Structure formats: structure tokens, C-alpha cells
Amino acid sequence: MLEIEVKSYSDNIALIKSQLESMGALRVGTTKQIDIYFSHPCREFSVTDEALRIRKEGGHCTLAYKGPKIDLETKTRDEIEVEVSDCEQIASILKKLGFNIAGKVVKERTVYRNASLVVCLDEVEDLGSFVEIEYAGEDLEEGKREILSMMNKLHLSGNERRSYLELLLNKKQGK
């Protein structure tokens, strides 16, 4: 599956919520996501622009691989995800294989749907609030247009291409 998404910082999530609701977007729900990112035993993910993540969410656990971003403007990338029966066990397997914990991202995510867009409002622990707009259709060019139009409506600008993990690690290093 190809993923196209744009992420922007926002200092007023409450306003974004009311704008989404007034344009008739469907509020899907709010969940807490605990993400553990791993480093590769012999490859530098920060150089290859890949990621390996375990996500704990509402009693479920998923393992996801994210390939390098293939579009500068949006965050289009390859993503492969499976559900796993136990987060602790899959973490143990990864550690035995030489993958180490690179960082942890904890956030509360509120999801809205509007036509073929999914809008996520993320309140990230120790980092701040962000709006991620993702296109869930087949036509990538159409997806880009819809994302940019939604950004205009929500008065969002800028595309933070760094992941929450990178932002958190940069913050720790005082960058």
C-alpha cells in the first residue's frame, strides 16, 4: 500500500476540530497509541529513511515496516503492517535478532474522515500537537490536490517531513 500524507504543526487543535466538524467531517474516534521504534542490527535507518515500529493500541498490537519516502512534497512511502498476538513477545524476538529500541512515541490520536481523506489530530507527549492528513484512495495526483485543498481550509502550512521519533530525538539532543 502506498501512503500519501502531510503533517503540520498546530498550536490550536480545538479550532481544527471545530472547523472539521463544521465542514461535516465524521469523527471516527480517539485512541491512545504507544509506538516503539527499533534500530536495525546492521543498517542505519536514519540514513536509509526506513522505520520498524511496534504499535500498542486498545489491546491490539501491530508491527509495521515503513520504506523510504518517495515524494518530497507529501510523505508517500511503502508501508507493510501485520497484526501480532503479543507486543512483548514480538519485541523480544526483535531484540534477539539484534534490533534495539530507538525511541518511544506516545500520543492521543483523534481521527476524522472527510470524503477520501483521513485527518488525524495528534497530541504527542513531550512534543506538541500535529495534524496529519492522509489520502486513502487510488489516484495519487488527485490525493495530493485534495490534501493541499484541505490544508488551505484548515489554515495549515508547512509539511513536517520528520517523524515524531526524529522530532523527539532532535529535541532531546537540543536541536
Next chain:
Amino acid sequence: MLEIEVKSYSDNIALIKSQLESMGALRVGTTKQIDIYFSHPCREFSVTDEALRIRKEGGHCTLAYKGPKIDLETKTRDEIEVEVSDCEQIASILKKLGFNIAGKVVKERTVYRNASLVVCLDEVEDLGSFVEIEYAGEDLEEGKREILSMMNKLHLSGNERRSYLELLLNKKQGK
């Protein structure tokens, strides 16, 4: 979980079945197992004596890591296993991470239970038939005694410490 097991070659699986049944062992069932083994991107599993395996069995998929054997007589080793929602997807994730397919083992496994022992009769494609006796209790010394006593009753001798994968790879190389 620690696993203690012994594996012996057998040229008469039908006789073993009737012996198990006459001693009152419970026949749990027969399944087909398709196992895909992977090599590590920067570690030689044949040297470190580890294994990473995806198993497809009756519509289910599991991912298992097996650590080095820690007992010469039995095949005691660390094993961590999780159930995964999709075998093809987890295989794709592993390939993206640099793990390659090292081999495939297809077998029909018939499982019997007798007290704290699990006896598996494996008919392995391109290899032959084997009896694996595993102890499913807490007391490792007791487990070894029970396994050796069962081997005597079934007139089995020898402990094949090589995995089916190793045996198949050796056979291919004419060893």
C-alpha cells in the same frame, strides 16, 4: 519458554503410532505445516545456532525465533513465538529488513500426548519420517528422564540434533 526435545529418525511410523495408541497416548490430530526459514542480514544463523521461522498451519501464521541449543543431549533452547495476521505480509517485512529465505520445510505432523510429553510424528517432504518427543513441564531434569524412558519404549535411538532445514540443505549439497 524453555523447550526440551529429542528427535529420532524412524523408518516405521505406523509401528510407532500403534505403540503410542496401545500405551494409551491421546491422538491430538494431524496438520500440515509449511515452514519458511530466514537468514539474518548480518549474522550467520548456522554459526550462532539460531533460527527465524514463519509457519503456515491451518489458516494460521506464526513467527518464531529459536535461540541456540543449550543442552547437548536434548535440544533445549529458548523459543519465542507470536501469532501474526498474515504470512505473506510478515515475509515481506522480513525481506525489506534484509532477511532472506534460507529454505522451506513442508511436513505432515501427527501429534500425540502422553502425560507431560508431546510426541510428534513428522513425515517431512523430501526427507523422511521422524519422531520428536517434547517435554511440556517445568522440571527439566524430570523432563529428560521422561523423554529417555519414552524413547526406550518406542525402541528409538539416536538424537538428530540437526534441524529439518539443515538436513534438507545438507541433502541438497550431497552431504
